[in-house]
Amino acid sequence: MKKLLILLIAIVLIISCKSNKQPETDTKPIVTASILPQKYFIDRIVNGKIDVNVMVPEGSDPHIYEPSAKQMKDLSNSNAYFKMGHIEFELAWMSKFAALNPSMKIVNLSKNALLIEPENLHDDHDHEDHGHHHGVDPHIWSSPLEVKKICKLLVENLVVLYPDYKDEFETNYKTLISEIDSLDLSIKEKLKTIEGKKFMIYHSALAYFARDYNLEQISIETDGKEPSPIEIKNIIELAQKENIRVIFVQKQFNTNSAEVLAREINGHVVQIDPLGYDWMQTTKLISNEIALIYSVE
Numbered sequence: 001m002k003k004l005l006i007l008l009i010a011i012v013l014i015i016s017c018k019s020n021k022q023p024e025t026d027t028k029p030i031v032t033a034s035i036l037p038q039k040y041f042i043d044r045i046v047n048g049k050i051d052v053n054v055m056v057p058e059g060s061d062p063h064i065y066e067p068s069a070k071q072m073k074d075l076s077n078s079n080a081y082f083k084m085g086h087i088e089f090e091l092a093w094m095s096k097f098a099a100l101n102p103s104m105k106i107v108n109l110s111k112n113a114l115l116i117e118p119e120n121l122h123d124d125h126d127h128e129d130h131g132h133h134h135g136v137d138p139h140i141w142s143s144p145l146e147v148k149k150i151c152k153l154l155v156e157n158l159v160v161l162y163p164d165y166k167d168e169f170e171t172n173y174k175t176l177i178s179e180i181d182s183l184d185l186s187i188k189e190k191l192k193t194i195e196g197k198k199f200m201i202y203h204s205a206l207a208y209f210a211r212d213y214n215l216e217q218i219s220i221e222t223d224g225k226e227p228s229p230i231e232i233k234n235i236i237e238l239a240q241k242e243n244i245r246v247i248f249v250q251k252q253f254n255t256n257s258a259e260v261l262a263r264e265i266n267g268h269v270v271q272i273d274p275l276g277y278d279w280m281q282t283t284k285l286i287s288n289e290i291a292l293i294y295s296v297e
Contacts, residue, residue: 028051029161031053032078033054033081034055034083036276036277037275038109038141042158045154045155046162055071058277061252063087081097086136109140115137139205187283193294195215197216198244199218199246201218204221206248239267245266246270250275251276255269
């Protein structure tokens with residue numbers, strides 16, 4: 001019912017705006033994306049030539065977020081929607097977005113990704129289901145290698161949509177890719193001595209990062225559900241066996257349960273923000289925090 005109401009309000013706003021025709025002198029073209037890291041990649045390529053409407057704002061959980069009427073209005077004026085591909089928010093809303101703006105081009109940024117499927121998700125303890133066992137892991141933006149594929153799709157489609165900016169967009173894209181390559185080399189150097197090591201995270205957000213750098217992510221929650229008592233026991237035993245003393249928690253999640261677990265393993269909680277806008281800085285910080293886990297050994 002709430003979703004239908006939002007959609008109806010958005011349609012009324014759109015009709016109202018079109019009936020009060022405003023001069024479109026300095027209006028920039030708009031594209032829409034699901035999450036803030038996508039906006040970062042697009043902003044780096046277009047350098048202010050295009051406005052980016054983000055559906056999941058800072059601090060919101062993309063698994064459950066519902067868009068506002070204002071966002072739906074901006075969506076109706078968008079030339080393209082760049083979806084990440086497997087986020088629950090997109091799966092729930094994409095058909096409504098397409099119906100609201102039938103002329104909008106929809107681009108799946110996971111099209112060329114090497115996806116982590118349910119059967120590839122595993123860890124070494126008896127916490128049988130964790131992360132996204134009931135679907136593809138959507139967090140491809142945690143991987144610098146996958147982000148390079150994302151940016152390639154972005155520039156290819158943006159050049160088609162806005163051919164007047166082709167040279168500028170492609171130049172900006174090359175600069176961005178060069179920076180991602182440098183970041184990747186830096187992380188490899190930083191983490192090379194801890195290859196094969198495990199790290200613990202409350203919500204399964206770094207599986208692709210772990211794959212890139214030969215690490216193993218141990219996630220605590222299962223499909224958004226709190227672990228059972230037996231799973232908690234197994235997690236504690238694993239943490240003690242592996243000498244894991246840090247539990248990562250996304251900024252968007254409550255830290256209470258993680259704090260309880262951290263006390264049990266004589267450790268502490270570290271907040272990270274994989275959904276933050278500045279993807280480059282966020283990825284550096286995450287790699288630094290993982291390196292710090294084993295720096296005292």
